[in-house]
Amino acid sequence: MTRMRVKSTGAGQTPTLAIAMFAPAALYIALLIGVPFVLAVLYAFSDARIGSSGFHLVGLENFRSILQSPSFRKALRNSIVFTLCAQVIVILCSNILAMALEKPFRGRGLIRFLILLPWVAPVSLGTIGWKWILDSIYSVITWVLVALHVYKPYSAPMWLGEPHLAMASVILVHCWRLIPFSSVIMLAGRSAIPREIPEAAAIDGAGFWRTLFQINLPMMTPILSVAVLFGIIFTFTDMTVVYILTAGGPFDSTQTLPSLAFATGIAGSDLAAGAAISLFLVPVLVAVAYLMLRVAHRAEVV
Amino acid sequence: MAVVETRNLTKVFKEGELGAVNDVSLVTEEGEFLVFLGPSGSGKTTLLRMIAGLETPTSGEIRIGGQVVNRLSPRERRIAMVFQSYALYPHLTVYKNIAFPLKAQKVPKDQHKKKVEWAAGLLGIGALLDRKPRELSGGERQRVALARAIVREPAVFLLDEPLSNLDAKLRASAREELEQFHKSIGTTTIYVTHDQVEAMAMGDRVVVLHQGVVRQIGTPKEVYEEPADTFVATFLGSPPMNLLEFAGVIVGFRPESFLPAEIAPAGKQVKFRFVVNYVEYLGAERLLYGSIEGGSIEGSRFDSKEIISRLSWTMTAGYEPGSVHDFAVAEGDLRFFDKRTEKRTDPRPSPWQ
Numbered sequence: 001m002t003r004m005r006v007k008s009t010g011a012g013q014t015p016t017l018a019i020a021m022f023a024p025a026a027l028y029i030a031l032l033i034g035v036p037f038v039l040a041v042l043y044a045f046s047d048a049r050i051g052s053s054g055f056h057l058v059g060l061e062n063f064r065s066i067l068q069s070p071s072f073r074k075a076l077r078n079s080i081v082f083t084l085c086a087q088v089i090v091i092l093c094s095n096i097l098a099m100a101l102e103k104p105f106r107g108r109g110l111i112r113f114l115i116l117l118p119w120v121a122p123v124s125l126g127t128i129g130w131k132w133i134l135d136s137i138y139s140v141i142t143w144v145l146v147a148l149h150v151y152k153p154y155s156a157p158m159w160l161g162e163p164h165l166a167m168a169s170v171i172l173v174h175c176w177r178l179i180p181f182s183s184v185i186m187l188a189g190r191s192a193i194p195r196e197i198p199e200a201a202a203i204d205g206a207g208f209w210r211t212l213f214q215i216n217l218p219m220m221t222p223i224l225s226v227a228v229l230f231g232i233i234f235t236f237t238d239m240t241v242v243y244i245l246t247a248g249g250p251f252d253s254t255q256t257l258p259s260l261a262f263a264t265g266i267a268g269s270d271l272a273a274g275a276a277i278s279l280f281l282v283p284v285l286v287a288v289a290y291l292m293l294r295v296a297h298r299a300e301v302v
Numbered sequence: 303m304a305v306v307e308t309r310n311l312t313k314v315f316k317e318g319e320l321g322a323v324n325d326v327s328l329v330t331e332e333g334e335f336l337v338f339l340g341p342s343g344s345g346k347t348t349l350l351r352m353i354a355g356l357e358t359p360t361s362g363e364i365r366i367g368g369q370v371v372n373r374l375s376p377r378e379r380r381i382a383m384v385f386q387s388y389a390l391y392p393h394l395t396v397y398k399n400i401a402f403p404l405k406a407q408k409v410p411k412d413q414h415k416k417k418v419e420w421a422a423g424l425l426g427i428g429a430l431l432d433r434k435p436r437e438l439s440g441g442e443r444q445r446v447a448l449a450r451a452i453v454r455e456p457a458v459f460l461l462d463e464p465l466s467n468l469d470a471k472l473r474a475s476a477r478e479e480l481e482q483f484h485k486s487i488g489t490t491t492i493y494v495t496h497d498q499v500e501a502m503a504m505g506d507r508v509v510v511l512h513q514g515v516v517r518q519i520g521t522p523k524e525v526y527e528e529p530a531d532t533f534v535a536t537f538l539g540s541p542p543m544n545l546l547e548f549a550g551v552i553v554g555f556r557p558e559s560f561l562p563a564e565i566a567p568a569g570k571q572v573k574f575r576f577v578v579n580y581v582e583y584l585g586a587e588r589l590l591y592g593s594i595e596g597g598s599i600e601g602s603r604f605d606s607k608e609i610i611s612r613l614s615w616t617m618t619a620g621y622e623p624g625s626v627h628d629f630a631v632a633e634g635d636l637r638f639f640d641k642r643t644e645k646r647t648d649p650r651p652s653p654w655q
Contacts, residue, residue: 196387196389200383200391201402201406202375202377204382204406204407204450205377205407205454206377206402207406210405210406219392219393221393
């Protein structure tokens with residue numbers, strides 16, 4: 001494609017121009033993704049620490065020690081739970097939202113805008129808002145529940161202070177943030193289905209569920225997989241929500257791989273161990289990237 | 303098999319606006335092939351979609367087999383519909399496309415194969431059952447859509463311009479096949495089209511629609527030869543009926559009845575002096591466009607309108623542009639319309655004199 005486009009400007013300057021056009025993007029990727037990645041791999045096999053200039057390669061020592069650490073195993077399990085639960089909830093809710101927003105009604109534009117807001121707002125701001133909503137002393141939810149006499153004062157659950165509740169809170173806040181994005185993708189997927197097809201299904205005698213599961217969803221598979229794969233990447237690598245809401249606590253019960261890597265590598269100044277932990281994200285992300293490329297390819301072929 | 307009936311059926315999309323379908327009352331006959339014909343925007347598809355249950359009527363009643371179906375969902379109306387785009391399920395094979403209505407209507411599983419093969423055999427697509435819709439040609443897709451429609455033996459067939467996506471040659475053969483097909487299954491069929499040739503060729507009766515109003519219902523012969531108003535007169539027939547205004551009445555005659563005086567049918571004739579403006583060559587026939595010398599009345603509505611004569615290719619000699627000839631119309635071929643309502647009126651004795 002590049003070659004074709006360049007041809008029209010004259011054969012003489014082809015390679016130079018192509019290189020000049022590509023250089024900024026290549027440089028950007030190399031500096032912001034390539035270099036840190038290579039450094040992370042290097043650190044993972046070393047004894048690098050913040051505040052010390054010593055640097056020795058130690059082989060697999062870091063991996064051996066983190067595999068033995070209970071916090072790592074907990075973080076790995078939490079990461080998987082966090083990602084899977086969040087994805088299921090996000091896909092379910094965004095599908096329902098997309099269906100609700102499909103047909104025109106009064107105020108649809110406003111509602112679409114409001115639903116998009118959590119995505120547009122900075123993660124940290126939104127999460128800080130949630131931290132207050134779920135706070136152990138000032139929680140709005142607790143206040144409402146107490147006012148409704150569901151709980152007595154001082155005996156209400158601590159949303160971020162009990163292991164299972166904290167995990168649920170982290171998952172739900174993350175879903176709140178991802179649903180808008182996913183809904184927009186689903187909405188695009190639904191509106192790409194020609195109107196006659198669900199109509200034909202209705203005439204053929206299919207009810208709501210049959211049309212949804214045998215016609216609409218299968219036809220949306222390519223776009224659905226894009227939403228899922230993006231969601232997995234966003235969730236698996238996200239640490240903002242965890243970091244701000246619970247910082248991994250209580251007792252590592254909400255610690256995920258990225259937040260543990262941060263806590264160990266940066267906050268705990270053990271760069272080498274942090275790098276080794278974050279390398280465990282790579283296989284999952286590579287697999288997701290591969291699947292994404294395949295989906296994109298399939299969509300092109302069809 | 304069933305009879306479809308609409309009573310004062312109206313659909314208004316936006317309040318305060320003109321309805322897409324206005325006060326339509328019609329009844330099909332048992333096993334009839336009824337065609338809704340009209341220009342685009344005439345409400346023919348909306349009317350069909352209301353019968354199918356895809357659109358809710360603003361007012362009026364739809365009956366299928368004597369039962370009021372206004373509140374029934376499409377599946378409960380026992381109708382089948384073929385869409386203009388065919389609306390095949392792109393992710394399913396031809397077999398599964400055809401079997402879908404059986405599954406949806408909970409026909410016992412062991413009958414599926416037999417029924418799908420029967421429907422596919424009837425349409426000659428038995429060899430395509432494992433293909434996906436995107437691997438089919440336009441004509442094959444249309445047959446799959448038809449097979450999907452007949453597989454559960456519906457009471458009524460609704461077809462929404464099913465031939466408009468085919469090329470001209472395929473369309474002619476598909477039309478013939480569709481007619482044969484209707485004869486062999488004998489299900490009451492409603493067919494929507496904007497193509498008058500399709501309507502005339504296939505319809506047992508034709509419903510001519512304009513701006514959501516039924517202008518005329520009749521056999522192809524009736525709507526062509528005895529049009530109910532000037533819209534039907536000019537919409538049907540290509541070229542359309544010639545219209546002239548004389549002494550407060552509109553007189554119409556078909557181009558093929560407007561002939562050189564010497565070959566016009568004997569008997570009572572109305573003679574005109576015809577000035578040929580130009581000639582259009584169409585192979586088997588020629589169209590002469592011109593005007594009537596001294597015939598047009600100043601200020602009347604059809605004053606400057608062209609008059610067309612349609613002649614067989616055997617008699618073209620001498621009709622050069624600018625030449626003037628004696629033409630005539632047999633008096634029995636004249637149609638009279640009221641000047642104000644544009645509706646058909648009784649013949650008047652010689653208004654042109």
